[in-house]
Each structure stands twice: as structure tokens, then as C-alpha cells.
Amino acid sequence: MKNKQVIGALLLRVILGVIFIGHGAEKFQGGIGNIAGWFESIGLPGFLAYIVASIELVGGIAMLLGFATRIVGGLFVIVLLGAIVKVQFAAGFIGGYAYDLALVAMSAYFLLNGSQLYSLDNYISKTRNK
Numbered sequence: 001m002k003n004k005q006v007i008g009a010l011l012l013r014v015i016l017g018v019i020f021i022g023h024g025a026e027k028f029q030g031g032i033g034n035i036a037g038w039f040e041s042i043g044l045p046g047f048l049a050y051i052v053a054s055i056e057l058v059g060g061i062a063m064l065l066g067f068a069t070r071i072v073g074g075l076f077v078i079v080l081l082g083a084i085v086k087v088q089f090a091a092g093f094i095g096g097y098a099y100d101l102a103l104v105a106m107s108a109y110f111l112l113n114g115s116q117l118y119s120l121d122n123y124i125s126k127t128r129n130k
Contacts, residue, residue, distance in 0.1 A: 009109070010117040016106045017064030020076065024057025042086060052079055063110070066119020073110030080104045 027035050032053055036046035059072040080100050088097035116122050
């Protein structure tokens with residue numbers, strides 16, 4: 001049973017990382033200045049676009065590698081809750097925040113549990129304990 005849980009967590013971590021890499025890369029490729037302008041249009045400081053896009057891209061890479069998964073998971077939860085409250089909630093459940101809510105649950109899992117299988121966190125932990 002334990003092996004199935006660890007493999008399941010690996011699958012969640014890889015998929016979560018890939019999703020966030022995609023979202024962060026899209027913000028930078030599409031013109032981060034445009035995203036900053038959109039942030040301002042919804043009442044958020046434009047500089048937050050750079051922070052969010054960086055968390056998504058760099059955090060996605062870190063999550064994929066299993067590095068600082070608890071910290072990154074927490075950052076993802078904050079970003080996603082902000083997106084749900086500020087943007088997605090108004091669109092309703094199915095057309096709005098359902099997808100982000102699933103990502104919040106996945107991110108919260110890593111905030112609470114970290115990562116084990118094929119993760120830099122696990123490798124670093126093992127080398128420190130030797």
C-alpha cells in the first residue's frame with residue numbers, strides 16, 4: 001500500500017509541476033507587461049504579475065524536481081487562492097474555480113507532506129543524515 005501512495009504522490013507532483021511550468025511560461029511568453037496591465041485592471045498591483053509568473057515557472061520546475069516541495073506547495077496555495085477569490089469565483093464553479101480548486105488540493109498535499117520518490121528533497125535529506 002505504501003508504494004502505491006508514494007507512486008501516486010510522484011504522479012501528482014510531476015503533473016502539478018508541468019501545469020505550473022506551462023502557466024508561468026505562458027505569462028512570460030505572452031508578454032509579462034500585458035499580464036501586469038491586466039493585474040492592474042482588476043485592482044492588483046502590476047508587479048504582482050512578475051511575482052506570480054515567477055512562482056509558477058520557477059516553482060513548477062522545483063516541484064517537478066521535488067525541490068522545496070513544501071515551500072512551493074504553500075506558494076502555489078497562496079497564488080491559487082488569490083486567483084479563485086479575485087478572478088475565478090465570479091465565473092462560477094465549473095467555468096471558473098473548479099480547476100483551481102483541484103490544484104489547491106494537490107498543492108496543499110505537498111505543503112503538508114513534502115515529496116519522497118525521485119525528489120531532490122529526499123536525496124538531500126538522505127545525504128544529510130549520513
